[in-house]
Amino acid sequence: MSGIVLHDIQKSFGATKVLRGVSLSVAQGEFLSLVGPSGCGKTTLMRIIAGLEAVSSGAVQIAGRDVTALRAADRDVAMVFQNYALYPHLTVRQNIGVPLMMRRLSAAERIPFIGGLLPGVAEKQRTINADVANAAEMLGIGKLMDRKPAQLSGGQRQRVALGRAIVRHPMAFLMDEPLSNLDAALRVTTRSEIVALHRRVGASTVYVTHDQSEAMTMSDRVAVMMDGLILQVGTPEDIYTNPQDLRVAAFIGSPSINMLAAEVAPDGHVTVGPVPVGVGASGHGPAILAIRPEDIAPHATGIAARIEHQEYLGESLLVHARVLDSGEQVICRLPPEKRRQVARGETVHLRPDPAKALLFDGDGRRLGSRVLSLEDAHG
Amino acid sequence: MATVADWGPASCPWKTPMADVAMQSPAVKAPTARARTLRGDAGIAWLLTLPAILAYCAMILLPLLAVLALAFTDYEFGARSFRWIGFGNFADMLGDRSFSASIRNTVIYCLFVAPLSIGIALGLAVLIEAGARGRAFWRAVFFLPVVSLTVAMATAWQYLLHPSIGPVNALLRMVGAGTPNWLGSSDWVIVSLGFIGVWENVGFNLVLFLAGLTAIPRELYAASEIDGARSGWSKFWLVTWPMLGPTMLFVIIITMTRSIRVFDTVQTLTQGGPNNASEVLLRTIYQEGFHYFRFGYSAAITLVFLVIVLGLMLIQTRLIDRRVHYG
Numbered sequence: 001m002s003g004i005v006l007h008d009i010q011k012s013f014g015a016t017k018v019l020r021g022v023s024l025s026v027a028q029g030e031f032l033s034l035v036g037p038s039g040c041g042k043t044t045l046m047r048i049i050a051g052l053e054a055v056s057s058g059a060v061q062i063a064g065r066d067v068t069a070l071r072a073a074d075r076d077v078a079m080v081f082q083n084y085a086l087y088p089h090l091t092v093r094q095n096i097g098v099p100l101m102m103r104r105l106s107a108a109e110r111i112p113f114i115g116g117l118l119p120g121v122a123e124k125q126r127t128i129n130a131d132v133a134n135a136a137e138m139l140g141i142g143k144l145m146d147r148k149p150a151q152l153s154g155g156q157r158q159r160v161a162l163g164r165a166i167v168r169h170p171m172a173f174l175m176d177e178p179l180s181n182l183d184a185a186l187r188v189t190t191r192s193e194i195v196a197l198h199r200r201v202g203a204s205t206v207y208v209t210h211d212q213s214e215a216m217t218m219s220d221r222v223a224v225m226m227d228g229l230i231l232q233v234g235t236p237e238d239i240y241t242n243p244q245d246l247r248v249a250a251f252i253g254s255p256s257i258n259m260l261a262a263e264v265a266p267d268g269h270v271t272v273g274p275v276p277v278g279v280g281a282s283g284h285g286p287a288i289l290a291i292r293p294e295d296i297a298p299h300a301t302g303i304a305a306r307i308e309h310q311e312y313l314g315e316s317l318l319v320h321a322r323v324l325d326s327g328e329q330v331i332c333r334l335p336p337e338k339r340r341q342v343a344r345g346e347t348v349h350l351r352p353d354p355a356k357a358l359l360f361d362g363d364g365r366r367l368g369s370r371v372l373s374l375e376d377a378h379g
Numbered sequence: 380m381a382t383v384a385d386w387g388p389a390s391c392p393w394k395t396p397m398a399d400v401a402m403q404s405p406a407v408k409a410p411t412a413r414a415r416t417l418r419g420d421a422g423i424a425w426l427l428t429l430p431a432i433l434a435y436c437a438m439i440l441l442p443l444l445a446v447l448a449l450a451f452t453d454y455e456f457g458a459r460s461f462r463w464i465g466f467g468n469f470a471d472m473l474g475d476r477s478f479s480a481s482i483r484n485t486v487i488y489c490l491f492v493a494p495l496s497i498g499i500a501l502g503l504a505v506l507i508e509a510g511a512r513g514r515a516f517w518r519a520v521f522f523l524p525v526v527s528l529t530v531a532m533a534t535a536w537q538y539l540l541h542p543s544i545g546p547v548n549a550l551l552r553m554v555g556a557g558t559p560n561w562l563g564s565s566d567w568v569i570v571s572l573g574f575i576g577v578w579e580n581v582g583f584n585l586v587l588f589l590a591g592l593t594a595i596p597r598e599l600y601a602a603s604e605i606d607g608a609r610s611g612w613s614k615f616w617l618v619t620w621p622m623l624g625p626t627m628l629f630v631i632i633i634t635m636t637r638s639i640r641v642f643d644t645v646q647t648l649t650q651g652g653p654n655n656a657s658e659v660l661l662r663t664i665y666q667e668g669f670h671y672f673r674f675g676y677s678a679a680i681t682l683v684f685l686v687i688v689l690g691l692m693l694i695q696t697r698l699i700d701r702r703v704h705y706g
């Protein structure tokens with residue numbers, strides 16, 4: 001039984017098409033991150049899964065049930081909002097208890113004072129309180145139960161929002177940039193706490209983030225979204241080492257991937273300027289060779305470039321160079337001890353690792369490539 | 380003591396009272412330079428606030444004190460002298476039928492106008508806010524009574540409520556209901572004025588509620604929906620009602636004070652009649668002061684009026700304010 005399945009979701013606001021056919025499936029218990037530049041439609045997609053926004057076309061399934069026509073309240077999903085959306089007039093205990101109150105008590109039973117006198121309500125209230133206490137225990141906010149949200153720090157509010165989401169054991173979790181309001185240090189610790197919480201709760205989770213390091217470290221799979229389309233879904237490693245689209249390659253990784261104009265000769269050999277790079281491809285014509293900074297380094301022969309400056313990062317050294325022929329900028333990540341061996345203004349020959357080089361056509365689609373021995377290339 | 384004067388102002392310059400105490404104590408022979416500049420600063424501060432203080436005294440405090448003083452005299456406008464009569468005016472009030480009628484009517488009017496105009500305005504505001512379009516239109520429609528001149532509109536009301544030729548009674552006649560003399564019978568007059576008051580206040584309250592509703596974060600509604608609030612009703616009680624708390628408080632106070640001050644509709648439509656049945660507090664003050672020229676008595680009633688308004692303010696700041704602002 002699958003967790004969340006989206007079939008060809010389209011969504012327009014008036015004339016603007018925000019989602020242009022998104023299909024995605026999140027397995028039961030899977031943690032999937034949704035990354036993409038601002039305005040690409042991540043929040044819109046989340047709201048559609050949650051049932052806060054209607055689709056223009058397409059279908060949403062949750063736990064094998066078609067929920068496209070159901071309201072948010074009937075979908076059995078929980079959502080954590082970017083700014084938490086806690087009820088400011090309720091205490092932490094009440095905030096976490098709201099989803100249970102709304103589901104387990106009837107409208108009459110929820111009336112203050114009077115509702116409590118109805119038969120059976122006291123018992124229900126007890127179970128609600130016990131469940132709330134359990135959730136709070138799991139998040140370590142047991143001591144804050146009687147505070148109002150205004151009396152909490154950002155991190156504590158975030159936990160309360162998480163508590164409100166987990167307390168009713170939903171089928172699916174949606175989190176829309178839940179860490180973006182926290183400071184850097186707290187973000188890193190909360191990251192691993194969310195992962196641990198996810199393991200414990202085990203519900204399918206869609207996690208929206210701007211921050212690719214969050215996506216890479218937390219997720220089972222990452223979906224990269226751009227302009228209302230999902231370009232690629234895969235494991236973090238897959239997305240990083242084997243991007244199927246130039247935009248995915250460029251979006252993931254920091255510093256971002258190097259892109260060099262290349263040419264596929266009729267015999268299939270790829271050259272950058274005049275230099276063969278030891279990669280073969282089918283077809284011929286202009287192409288783009290993309291190479292991660294850690295996969296290109298100075299060598300006896302290679303693409304001639306002048307070093308412009310270098311950044312020492314402690315664990316590595318980033319060398320910024322400019323290709324002499326084309327003027328393209330290249331960044332190499334080198335071991336830090338190379339610091340003394342390269343100097344500004346010096347000309348070096350850069351050689352991309354043929355096994356790691358990625359080849360794309362003019363439209364940014366990935367081309368099949370294979371490693372040639374350089375001797376072959378010189379042929 | 381001298382040491383206090385030495386380090387006090389330097390380490391915590393805002394603690395002027397400390398420095399003052401130190402300077403007045405005999406142990407300090409001459410004020411230090413620092414203390415002198417402090418006193419200079421205070422002088423300049425007073426100088427700068429002087430215009431505001433003068434204006435406040437001239438415009439608010441003195442008239443208030445005059446009213447306070449007058450309330451304990453038998454002064455009549457044009458009289459050459461007056462006597463202090465202590466609580467005489469207040470004792471008179473207890474036996475004054477027109478005063479007790481005006482208090483009773485004002486209370487009835489308030490209790491009629493405030494809940495109705497607040498309830499209707501809130502209902503309309505929620506409906507308008509929920510509606511997809513036409514917000515500006517509806518807001519303008521309901522705000523019209525607020526910006527139109529009550530005195531001018533009173534003519535329209537007089538026609539509408541006329542016992543024989545008025546459209547209201549024509550309508551009632553058509554459905555076979557009774558046709559009361561709305562403004563002419565002592566049973567109906569305060570209710571009729573109340574309806575006009577509701578009509579006047581709904582627009583004002585509506586605009587306040589609309590502003591309050593706009594300030595509620597949309598995400599709270601999204602959260603409430605995900606938390607299982609299916610109906611508009613449960614969303615209203617979970618989000619709208621508590622989030623409107625501060626607005627509601629303000630609206631209640633404003634509506635109460637506005638309806639306690641009812642005067643123009645009464646003066647133009649009924650002159651307090653028939654038989655004091657629509658006599659209200661402000662009209663009694665006006666009548667005693669400017670009609671009978673009993674300034675002392677009028678001032679005493681004004682004082683009662685002020686006490687009521689102040690009481691409302693106190694309720695706002697002391698009792699409710701704390702419970703509707705969250706954090």
Ligand SMILES: Nc1ncnc2c1ncn2[C@@H]1O[C@H](COP(=O)(O)OP(=O)(O)OP(=O)(O)O)[C@@H](O)[C@H]1O
Nearest residue numbers: 013016018036037038039040041042043044045210
């Ligand atoms: N209610 C709406 N009406 C009209 N356009 C909207 C609406 N909501 C979103 N959009 C548009 O849809 C696009 C996608 O918005 P969305 O909020 O999904 O982006 P996002 O990927 O979440 O961006 P961010 O990372 O900045 O949060 C944007 O261009 C936005 O202007």
Ligand SMILES: [Mg+2]
Nearest residue numbers: 042043044176
């Ligand atoms: Mg967003």
